[in-house]
Amino acid sequence: MYDPIVEPYPKSYQQYPNSYWANSIEKFPETTSLVNDIQADIAIIGAGYTGLSSAYHLAKKYGKSVVVIDANEPGWGCSGRNAGFVLPGTGRLSLFDMENKWGEATAQGVFHEYMTSIDTVNDLIEQGNIDCDKTAGGYLKLAHKRTKVETLRKQADKLRERYGESVKFICSQDVSNSFLRSGNMYGGIYFDKSFAVNPMKLVLGYYEMASKAGVKVFSNSPVKKWQQKSNHHCLYTQNGRVTAEKVIIATNGYTGTKMHKLVNHRHFPVLSSIIVTRPLTDSELSSIGLKTGLMAMDTRRMKYYYRLLPDNRILFGGRGAIQGKNADKPIIKKRLLDGLKNTFPVLSTVEVEHFWSGWVSATYDNYPRINHSDDKGIYYSMGYCGSGLAFSTLAGKRLAQSICEPESLPDLPFWQSQLPKFPFAQFRRAGLGAYYAFASLRD
Ligand SMILES: Cc1cc2nc3c(=O)[nH]c(=O)nc-3n(C[C@H](O)[C@H](O)[C@H](O)COP(=O)(O)OP(=O)(O)OC[C@H]3O[C@@H](n4cnc5c(N)ncnc54)[C@H](O)[C@@H]3O)c2cc1C
Incomplete structure (x- = not known):
């Protein structure tokens, strides 16, 4: 299986896992890979909930031209293989942890954002008429x-x-x-x-909504090289190139070793x-x-x-x-x-x-970030710590806002700092082994 701690990017043309969800799909959409040079206002790397939700909101609400590129098919990452829990939360901080860290008012704002994330999934299901076996x-x-x-x-x-x-x-x-x-x-x-x-039906629904809004989504096109010029970016795939003023990194747990210094060694x-x-x-x-x-x-x-x-x-x-x-x-x-x-x-x-x-x-401090470089036009959202279905959908919308309407963002810790680096990043795996041994004893 692809291993983001040791490989630079996922290889193309990998099958969906043989999951219950993949087996529930009668017909997957027909997609194409990128085979030429293309330009857009915004290029998004990753066609999961984060990437497709931001693409949809950027195109539909703000009229931007958007290209999404994925190393494999839409939803090949976590978005097509999770448990399908639409949860009021992300990260690993409890309400008490958040109050200790940020104070009561901010913790309350964060919890409100969590509830909003559930509403956002609901809204998209309704707007796109997505048949995803929603079960109360x-x-x-x-x-x-x-x-x-x-x-x-x-x-x-x-x-x-x-x-x-x-x-x-x-x-x-x-x-x-x-x-x-x-x-x-x-x-x-x-x-x-x-x-x-059904998380796979949901992500394919987001794919269809983004496509109908005018977004171009390319599959089987891993970004292998990234050139940053003074006022634009070039993303190179095997057979094509995207030139864009802004780039969104929406690769979450599938982010390979050499994505960009804004995210390298900043998640696990x-x-x-x-x-x-x-x-x-x-x-x-x-x-x-x-x-x-x-x-x-x-x-x-x-x-x-x-x-x-x-x-x-x-x-x-x-x-x-x-x-x-x-x-x-x-x-x-x-x-x-x-x-x-x-x-x-x-x-x-x-x-x-x-x-x-x-x-x-x-992430090192147990909560995600939705952030950007100060002046280079690079945005990202990642670090959901295993609870990202609802939150990544909202994060996609927030990314669109932070590009087009930053003043409308609520004042919350997710976009007030960058993802912190892991100290001794090369020892993360050894640390995880030790943690699993300790945790199973405690549990
Ligand atoms: C087993 C499991 C169960 C889970 N259950 C739940 C749950 O029930 N509820 C919940 O809230 N959360 C759950 N999660 C977490 C949730 O699925 C994720 O937080 C969410 O799907 C993240 O979406 P995303 O769009 O950010 O990333 P992903 O869906 O992982 O998409 C990232 C994409 O980036 C692409 N990519 C990476 N590198 C490149 C590159 N160089 N070029 C091009 N493309 C690239 C990958 O191909 C991938 O498709 C679960 C996760 C797992 C693994």
């Missing part, structure tokens, strides 16, 4: 130990005071009566605005993996009591996340391998299956029918 059901963040329950209760109380009934604490008893029955999950925070989607690509089971039987379903459409994640350092799919299979995800070359090893699949059986012991004989992995982008 809400999101439950669950304590995996009794000792974690009190912290979640305090967070829920605080959030509810500000955001009303759409956020509430659910005690252990109510979790098993109304949401799911598990041997090792306790109380949690429930967000009823969250919903689930980490693998997350997913298994999908066969459809559960009626008796298995009634034993686990998992509410249709519910998305759940636990409070482990190495989190598990899961949902019941519309055809009664369980999707179950968690940490992947450390290196790309080990992403598909059976041990990774087994670890997830063990996690699933531990969560729902009654599923001890369930078979797995799909297994795949993708790169999420972690």
